Amino acid sequence: MAITRHRILACVAAAALGAVFAVGAEAGAGAKGRFHWRSSAPLITPSAEGAQTYAGLKDPSVVYFNGAYHVFMTTAGPDGWHMAYTRFKDWSEAPKASVVSLKQSGVGPGYRAAPQVFYFAPQKLWYMVYQSGPPVYSTTANLEDPMSWSAPKPFFSETPAIIKASGQEAWLDFWVICDDENCHLFNTGDNGNLYRSQTPIGQFPHGFADTKIVLSGRRDDVFEASMHYRVAGANTYLTVVEAIGPRGRYFRSWTSDRLDGEWRPLA
Numbered sequence: 001m002a003i004t005r006h007r008i009l010a011c012v013a014a015a016a017l018g019a020v021f022a023v024g025a026e027a028g029a030g031a032k033g034r035f036h037w038r039s040s041a042p043l044i045t046p047s048a049e050g051a052q053t054y055a056g057l058k059d060p061s062v063v064y065f066n067g068a069y070h071v072f073m074t075t076a077g078p079d080g081w082h083m084a085y086t087r088f089k090d091w092s093e094a095p096k097a098s099v100v101s102l103k104q105s106g107v108g109p110g111y112r113a114a115p116q117v118f119y120f121a122p123q124k125l126w127y128m129v130y131q132s133g134p135p136v137y138s139t140t141a142n143l144e145d146p147m148s149w150s151a152p153k154p155f156f157s158e159t160p161a162i163i164k165a166s167g168q169e170a171w172l173d174f175w176v177i178c179d180d181e182n183c184h185l186f187n188t189g190d191n192g193n194l195y196r197s198q199t200p201i202g203q204f205p206h207g208f209a210d211t212k213i214v215l216s217g218r219r220d221d222v223f224e225a226s227m228h229y230r231v232a233g234a235n236t237y238l239t240v241v242e243a244i245g246p247r248g249r250y251f252r253s254w255t256s257d258r259l260d261g262e263w264r265p266l267a
Contacts, residue, residue, distance in 0.1 A: 063119075
């Protein structure tokens with residue numbers, strides 16, 4: 001998957017979504033280097049719409065489909081964390097686009113956060129992967145209807161032993177990416193570890209197992225919000241993980257020629 005400025009989004013204020021994108025790099029993928037970044041003003045901000053009042057919007061997953069940008073996000077409100085959806089044809093329209101809560105869809109009420117949305121071609125279905133404690137997913141055949149998402153289903157029948165061994169049984173910010181043979185589910189745990197589980201692509205979304213730690217470091221160096229991409233035009237995968245530094249949160253990156261291979265530091 002190619003990475004564009006519309007696919008890399010971050011929360012640039014506690015209550016707003018903003019675009020963040022690279023404008024120059026001193027090294028290509030696979031080599032360590034320094035990168036220059038530029039951020040826009042907030043693109044999508046909380047507003048009171050009917051019964052929905054949000055204090056913050058974050059964790060966007062952006063899909064460009066059928067001439068429009070479809071944005072799925074975490075919402076922070078008086079009743080806790082949930083998810084919402086908006087769409088628009090151009091980013092200039094984003095500030096005025098209606099934000100629709102997904103509580104009334106099959107996703108339902110309760111704790112829901114950190115969505116990742118993608119199209120799974122073998123089944124001709126859209127998947128939304130998100131956290132509800134453990135990792136869960138919903139599906140739809142119609143991305144343009146936010147009320148069409150199915151009820152959440154778990155990927156695992158129980159928490160993997162290696163997650164329990166951390167002592168806190170915390171796993172979050174789930175991300176699915178597939179190669180030609182397997183689908184891989186990555187997650188962090190706010191504990192310095194990045195985990196990966198896998199299942200044969202023909203069994204997806206069932207059969208995830210063999211959960212392993214694939215990156216490990218200080219808690220603040222490998223914190224949460226991992227994202228994983230294939231770099232277009234190259235036999236390279238990119239992993240980006242949020243870290244915490246003296247001046248706040250930032251992202252670190254690694255590359256590999258395989259999703260189940262060794263991850264090499266990039267920046």
